[in-house]
Amino acid sequence: MDCLFCKLVNGDIPATILYQDDDVIAFEDIMPQAPSHFLVIPKRHISTLNDLTDEDASIVGKLPIAAAKVAKQIGISDDGYRVVMNCNQMGGQTVYHIHMHVLGGRQMTWPPG
Numbered sequence: 417m418d419c420l421f422c423k424l425v426n427g428d429i430p431a432t433i434l435y436q437d438d439d440v441i442a443f444e445d446i447m448p449q450a451p452s453h454f455l456v457i458p459k460r461h462i463s464t465l466n467d468l469t470d471e472d473a474s475i476v477g478k479l480p481i482a483a484a485k486v487a488k489q490i491g492i493s494d495d496g497y498r499v500v501m502n503c504n505q506m507g508g509q510t511v512y513h514i515h516m517h518v519l520g521g522r523q524m525t526w527p528p529g
């Protein structure tokens with residue numbers, strides 16, 4: 417399958433990995449939109465949020481747990497951070513393997529653009 421993040425999971429493209437376990441992996445975003453910006457993804461390919469089924473509940477539940485672990489590890493927990501998941505074109509999704517953005521190190525504003 418020609419998926420950028422599957423290649424990254426397989427080690428075929430380099431990444432700065434911050435955390436991984438059997439199910440998820442967290443790595444720095446290549447074009448950071450904040451002083452801290454990393455992504456957390458399931459290792460198994462799921463294209464969009466629309467493709468999730470009840471069977472994916474435990475794996476998807478691990479995404480914010482891993483996000484919080486890494487946030488603590490890199491020291492942004494107490495100040496705070498934002499998590500974002502984009503779905504399809506209007507949501508701003510560009511890589512079709514679901515991922516949780518975690519952004520921190522600056523003040524976030526609401527609503528997002």
Ligand code: 5GP
Binds near residue numbers: 432501
């Ligand atoms: P999306 O727009 O799909 O929500 O987010 C995709 C994210 O993946 C973007 O923030 C983009 O910078 C990041 N990205 C795209 N290609 C690569 C890559 O090859 N390596 C890493 N680490 N991040 C990437």
Ligand code: ZN
Binds near residue numbers: 421
């Ligand atoms: Zn994939």
